[in-house]
Amino acid sequence: MFRSRTRFRAYSLAASCLLLGVSSSALAGDAPSTIDPLNSPSWQYVQARYFDGQKLIFDDRIKVLAPTAAEDPLDVPIMVTSDGIADVEEVVVIADLNPIQKILAYQPKRASPDISFRFKVEQSTPVRAAMRTKDGVWHLGGTWLSAAGGGCTTPSGGSSGLWQGHLGEVNARIWPREDKNQRLRLRVIHPMDTGLAKGVPVFYIDQITLRDDSGAELATLQPFEPISENPVLSFDLKNVGPVHVEGHDIQGNTFTATIQP
């Protein structure tokens, strides 16, 4: 963690320059935005696959907080922060060198784009968060995560069947925050199998929706296979009062909960 912060500083100067270059287009045009500050061997592929033809800048306000080294490759804690970037409509988190790159997509409606989660990592990889603002521009930030690996091709602990009978069970709590905000922390019991472990079919939660008491959407989340078993998530919502959670997995199992503040 400490090293990743230093690493971020090391390239933040370059990132600022790029940001400047893009925003004052007279100087730089489009080209500089595609130079990856993380020097990922897969950057061109990632860019083509997820951002093809879209406007993109590296923005050092976006940070991916990760441990210096993954202590447990099955459960790497990540926090994405945006330093108050306004009008974020969608957040995508990608691990370039994971066999399944996309970790989650998140649409904060009445929520901060900041989100915390844990995921399975297969090998050392850049982890990047991309935030699309209202003007259609993707803002990218990230860090390198060092990992010994095996997280994606190892069956979840839940493959032992311990989760059966508890599938979709929700633990959650709301913490009121200043200015009519609230922190929601949520744990859902689910094996989140990637399908990459031998003999264990893919099985994961693919949709979670958070609503306020009137039924209006606060945020929607699409977790993907790399999210850790029994996902633990933290959201920062612009809401007071209860939150209704509903979600389902790729086999159509659903879960719901109403969390009182």
Add this chain to the structure above:
Amino acid sequence: MRNGVIGLATFVSVAAGAGDDYHLQPVPVGDSAQVFVGKTEGFARGNGGNIVNTGFIVGTDGVIVIDSGPSRAYGEQQRAAIEKQTALPIRQVFITHAHPDHFLGDQAYSGIAISALPKTIAAIRDHGEALSDNLYRLLGGWMLGTRLVPPDHAAQPGTVIVAGRKLRLIAAQGHTDADLMIFDEATRTLFAGDLVFFQRAPTTPNANIEQWLSTLDTIDQLDFQYLVPGHGPIVQDHAAIAQTRDYLRWLSTTLHNAATRGWDIQEVMQTPIPERFRSLSVLDQEFPRSVTHLYPDIELNVLPKQTAAKHE
């Protein structure tokens, strides 16, 4: 989870510095116990895993060894260094707990009784490869030829006579679920294993902090003259116990407070560490590791189960 045998095969094939010299020099404590004092560092190729304290006691008709170190090479060099000190045969090896830096030198003692608490034996036998995986990766060639040899004798807590020496075997827990301490009555030397750290941040991959703190209270009551921590310098007072307790209490309080405030793991890792712990080596590595080990259970305690949950 991961397979240490694969790690071993992979890294042995690229190993260059097999049999590297640990330069083990025993430091006398009391009149007949001696300690190989490890560096207060993390595992690294530069130290070959010599970050642990091991020791031996010369009895009237033999020698007792406490912990065999992080690799076959360490165990062999430890044995050679002991045999330089005394012509008496090695009678027994005690393994304090199931962490690989304490037992992977067992191979050097074939034919000699290796004793540990039953849960330690089971943990090494059942999970030894996974426990050791990290070392193969981090230490490379130092691990050449290292194989897992689980202890073969169950240590019975209480007073025993080994090699003519009266030893008190104390079974405790907290650092792991089975931590053996060896108290040499003649020199009043306590080999505390990893229940006590000094000048180095404690490690917690299998820890139960509440149990550990209660064990530290027990250790405080022991009438020792010398205390050999698992990691860090030997002490003649209670400073190492106090420091270990202080850190573990702070760690536990910090994690519980964070959970109560609704913090996620990464926010907990940003917690400023009090000045008094800054002198502990490898603190910046061990604190985030400890958060990762301990926080998931603690946070779950403050997340109530939602009864409205259902599934189809």
